[in-house]
Amino acid sequence: MIETLSSLIDGYGGRERESRTSITNGVRMNIKGFSYSAVAASIKYQGRLDLGLIYSEKPCVTAGVFTTNQVKAAPVLIDIKRLKEGRSQAILVNSGCANACTGLEGKKIGLATSSLVSKALSIPDDMVLLSSTGVIGQQLDISAFEQHMDELVNGLSSENFGKVAEAIMTTDTVVKTAYASIFIGGKEVKLAGMAKGSGMIMPNMATMLAFITTDVQISFPELHKSLLFGVERTFNRITIDGDTSTNDMVLVMASGKADNPWIDGDSPGNQLIFQDALEDVLKDLALQLIADGEGATKMITIRVCGAKENCEAEKVARTIATSNLVKTAFFGEDANWGRIMAAIGRSGVRIYEERVDIAFGDVPIVKNGLFLGEQAEKEATEILKGKQFSVCIDLKDGAGCEEVCTCDFSVDYVKINADYRS
Amino acid sequence: MIETLSSLIDGYGGRERESRTSITNGVRMNIKGFSYSAVAASIKYQGRLDLGLIYSEKPCVTAGVFTTNQVKAAPVLIDIKRLKEGRSQAILVNSGCANACTGLEGKKIGLATSSLVSKALSIPDDMVLLSSTGVIGQQLDISAFEQHMDELVNGLSSENFGKVAEAIMTTDTVVKTAYASIFIGGKEVKLAGMAKGSGMIMPNMATMLAFITTDVQISFPELHKSLLFGVERTFNRITIDGDTSTNDMVLVMASGKADNPWIDGDSPGNQLIFQDALEDVLKDLALQLIADGEGATKMITIRVCGAKENCEAEKVARTIATSNLVKTAFFGEDANWGRIMAAIGRSGVRIYEERVDIAFGDVPIVKNGLFLGEQAEKEATEILKGKQFSVCIDLKDGAGCEEVCTCDFSVDYVKINADYRS
Numbered sequence: 001m002i003e004t005l006s007s008l009i010d011g012y013g014g015r016e017r018e019s020r021t022s023i024t025n026g027v028r029m030n031i032k033g034f035s036y037s038a039v040a041a042s043i044k045y046q047g048r049l050d051l052g053l054i055y056s057e058k059p060c061v062t063a064g065v066f067t068t069n070q071v072k073a074a075p076v077l078i079d080i081k082r083l084k085e086g087r088s089q090a091i092l093v094n095s096g097c098a099n100a101c102t103g104l105e106g107k108k109i110g111l112a113t114s115s116l117v118s119k120a121l122s123i124p125d126d127m128v129l130l131s132s133t134g135v136i137g138q139q140l141d142i143s144a145f146e147q148h149m150d151e152l153v154n155g156l157s158s159e160n161f162g163k164v165a166e167a168i169m170t171t172d173t174v175v176k177t178a179y180a181s182i183f184i185g186g187k188e189v190k191l192a193g194m195a196k197g198s199g200m201i202m203p204n205m206a207t208m209l210a211f212i213t214t215d216v217q218i219s220f221p222e223l224h225k226s227l228l229f230g231v232e233r234t235f236n237r238i239t240i241d242g243d244t245s246t247n248d249m250v251l252v253m254a255s256g257k258a259d260n261p262w263i264d265g266d267s268p269g270n271q272l273i274f275q276d277a278l279e280d281v282l283k284d285l286a287l288q289l290i291a292d293g294e295g296a297t298k299m300i301t302i303r304v305c306g307a308k309e310n311c312e313a314e315k316v317a318r319t320i321a322t323s324n325l326v327k328t329a330f331f332g333e334d335a336n337w338g339r340i341m342a343a344i345g346r347s348g349v350r351i352y353e354e355r356v357d358i359a360f361g362d363v364p365i366v367k368n369g370l371f372l373g374e375q376a377e378k379e380a381t382e383i384l385k386g387k388q389f390s391v392c393i394d395l396k397d398g399a400g401c402e403e404v405c406t407c408d409f410s411v412d413y414v415k416i417n418a419d420y421r422s
Numbered sequence: 423m424i425e426t427l428s429s430l431i432d433g434y435g436g437r438e439r440e441s442r443t444s445i446t447n448g449v450r451m452n453i454k455g456f457s458y459s460a461v462a463a464s465i466k467y468q469g470r471l472d473l474g475l476i477y478s479e480k481p482c483v484t485a486g487v488f489t490t491n492q493v494k495a496a497p498v499l500i501d502i503k504r505l506k507e508g509r510s511q512a513i514l515v516n517s518g519c520a521n522a523c524t525g526l527e528g529k530k531i532g533l534a535t536s537s538l539v540s541k542a543l544s545i546p547d548d549m550v551l552l553s554s555t556g557v558i559g560q561q562l563d564i565s566a567f568e569q570h571m572d573e574l575v576n577g578l579s580s581e582n583f584g585k586v587a588e589a590i591m592t593t594d595t596v597v598k599t600a601y602a603s604i605f606i607g608g609k610e611v612k613l614a615g616m617a618k619g620s621g622m623i624m625p626n627m628a629t630m631l632a633f634i635t636t637d638v639q640i641s642f643p644e645l646h647k648s649l650l651f652g653v654e655r656t657f658n659r660i661t662i663d664g665d666t667s668t669n670d671m672v673l674v675m676a677s678g679k680a681d682n683p684w685i686d687g688d689s690p691g692n693q694l695i696f697q698d699a700l701e702d703v704l705k706d707l708a709l710q711l712i713a714d715g716e717g718a719t720k721m722i723t724i725r726v727c728g729a730k731e732n733c734e735a736e737k738v739a740r741t742i743a744t745s746n747l748v749k750t751a752f753f754g755e756d757a758n759w760g761r762i763m764a765a766i767g768r769s770g771v772r773i774y775e776e777r778v779d780i781a782f783g784d785v786p787i788v789k790n791g792l793f794l795g796e797q798a799e800k801e802a803t804e805i806l807k808g809k810q811f812s813v814c815i816d817l818k819d820g821a822g823c824e825e826v827c828t829c830d831f832s833v834d835y836v837k838i839n840a841d842y843r844s
Contacts, residue, residue: 103776246763410836
């Protein structure tokens with residue numbers, strides 16, 4: 001269980017890799033029942049895709065996970081309400097404006113954009129889900145939606161998945177997509193996911209936007225369970241800057257077109273097969289988020305074992321993974337284990353300094369709380385020069401293990417975030 | 423009560439200012455009973471003061487507050503034990519090496535350095551307090567202490583206060599000292615404080631090193647109480663990077679030479695007069711720490727009122743004050759109130775978005791959760807161009823108020839911390 005994130009990272013070389021679920025990034029996949037479209041609507045910038053639509057011919061079983069931030073954007077509030085029945089038929093998503101902290105007016109405008117979609121597609125209003133990302137506190141310009149709705153709907157095609165993935169980007173530097181296919185009851189089932197996000201990435205969901213379309217036949221409780229399980233083990237195990245956004249969500253729409261035997265409460269085996277594939281897609285997206293973290297130059301897994309409980313291991317891992325001092329040392333390729341010890345010590349978990357072991361990759365640098373010397377440091381520094389590595393901490397106080405994936409903290413992070421709105 | 427930090431900040435112009443306690447920075451003050459010395463012992467760097475000694479002719483009433491980090495440096499562990507009786511006669515302090523994560527060997531070396539002092543000064547071993555700051559995980563080089571102990575002791579003079587303040591600096595760019603004098607029972611009582619620290623500054627004590635010498639006549643419980651109260655309201659209300667060190671401490675030594683009426687449990691009035699003066703000194707030092715925060719270009723007070731309880735106001739203020747996104751926006755002079763709303767929303771405190779007011783200085787920018795428009799933003803941006811300003815948040819849900827002082831987060835912070843050990 002624990003190895004999942006790190007085993008992926010260890011073998012993670014960007015876009016090319018293989019897995020049991022035949023994840024083949026970069027290959028356009030056609031998910032039965034869905035079409036996609038994106039246009040440049042000049043919501044914030046001119047001439048770039050910023051308005052996307054995901055459409056299913058028929059109502060889909062749909063599950064969502066939303067930000068834990070109490071300040072929730074209008075589209076989040078609308079979607080939470082609309083997803084009570086676990087069904088939807090379209091997702092309208094824009095970048096450039098978050099429609100957060102916009103009050104009743106923001107909700108009205110959100111609902112108006114969904115009406116535009118429902119009219120154009122002749123589907124009920126409440127079958128449209130909304131999603132926005134961008135600057136907080138500005139009202140959406142409804143005219144941008146009005147002017148481009150026809151173009152958006154006319155552009156719907158099974159081949160435009162990647163265009164929507166592009167339209168949701170903000171400070172992202174690369175498009176993030178992931179695919180999987182599996183066989184359930186002899187039928188091929190496909191999943192295609194897209195995500196955006198490179199700052200404001202933090203646990204307890206929140207994080208960023210991700211949309212997954214799949215043709216699996218599944219009932220809502222099983223889809224929802226699979227999503228919660230997957231998000232907990234992927235997006236909730238990464239951190240870029242410790243902040244949590246007002247807008248973020250993961251939605252998964254299942255069209256049922258794969259014609260596999262229905263996955264419901266009576267088919268735990270098939271549910272697990274699907275759940276694993278979904279987790280792989282989410283994981284792949286999560287790692288792409290870390291790799292594209294604002295200003296990030298390195299991807300680091302913090303693996304803590306030997307804690308009394310898994311939750312304590314997680315607490316320690318998270319304290320290290322969010323420490324600015326640790327993250328700047330990673331950027332500087334400095335095997336500064338002292339900052340890691342200091343983070344362990346302030347994590348709030350009872351630890352025994354004289355038991356703690358620390359290794360960078362497979363190079364031990366601290367044993368029983370003590371530095372192993374300059375040769376060890378020299379070798380550890382070589383590990384830090386890599387683009388991906390892990391830091392392993394053994395507290396030697398129990399069997400609790402957990403890991404969190406983070407990135408380094410660079411000069412560019414500050415530059416990006418000091419300049420973001422200007 | 424609430425106004426203390428901010429009222430100081432609002433009137434804070436660096437080294438020149440006046441207060442009721444006649445704080446006169448930059449003027450050398452002579453605290454009766456004490457002498458000071460510092461030498462360049464080449465502990466890490468050549469040719470800079472890095473070893474200091476504070477000495478009292480007679481045993482002093484002494485109180486201390488220490489890091490809350492579970493990973494405590496050797497000098498911290500030694501001092502906690504030695505201060506059980508509330509008495510000391512000397513503080514030996516070095517920069518360049520933290521003597522943290524150094525195990526039993528580190529404790530032995532620490533004790534050996536204190537023996538050098540006790541022999542040279544002919545005082546009992548356990549009357550010597552130790553303090554170290556610098557890189558974690560390296561053993562102290564005892565020979566540096568042996569070679570320079572005579573020079574250090576011979577240099578003791580009432581005029582060398584500033585030299586010790588210089589010897590404790592690490593990444594600090596300026597010497598930090600503060601003074602106060604008050605009258606108790608017709609007798610003048612003086613306090614002189616020094617501090618170091620510019621990163622790893624974070625609440626719950628921890629923070630940094632500060633030493634205060636005073637000639638007040640006071641018993642231990644009252645001195646300890648005054649110190650705890652003062653630290654809680656000053657050093658525990660500032661944050662630079664959210665990290666908490668393994669080494670940090672505030673020590674106050676009272677020589678009793680002022681000959682004021684004894685302050686003990688029966689003199690609450692005089693205790694308060696002293697406590698106020700001590701708080702002023704601590705506050706002054708705390709603000710100097712913020713102003714010298716690693717890479718900091720601005721000093722910002724986050725003031726939260728209208729919370730249900732003070733502790734909830736503090737939680738919200740702290741979440742804002744430690745958000746990298748908020749702090750980078752300050753650096754970019756961007757009135758990005760959306761990031762402040764997002765921080766409020768994830769603070770863990772129940773809030774009502776539709777009630778929240780935000781102002782930069784005296785410029786309201788959000789009213790009842792909504793943006794007040796571009797003119798407000800324009801005016802707020804002018805406030806952000808200043809070197810010192812406050813951000814006021816009214817949650818309108820109660821009478822709880824609190825404030826936390828922070829600095830902006832600059833490109834230089836990352837540079838300093840990526841390069842610190844190299």
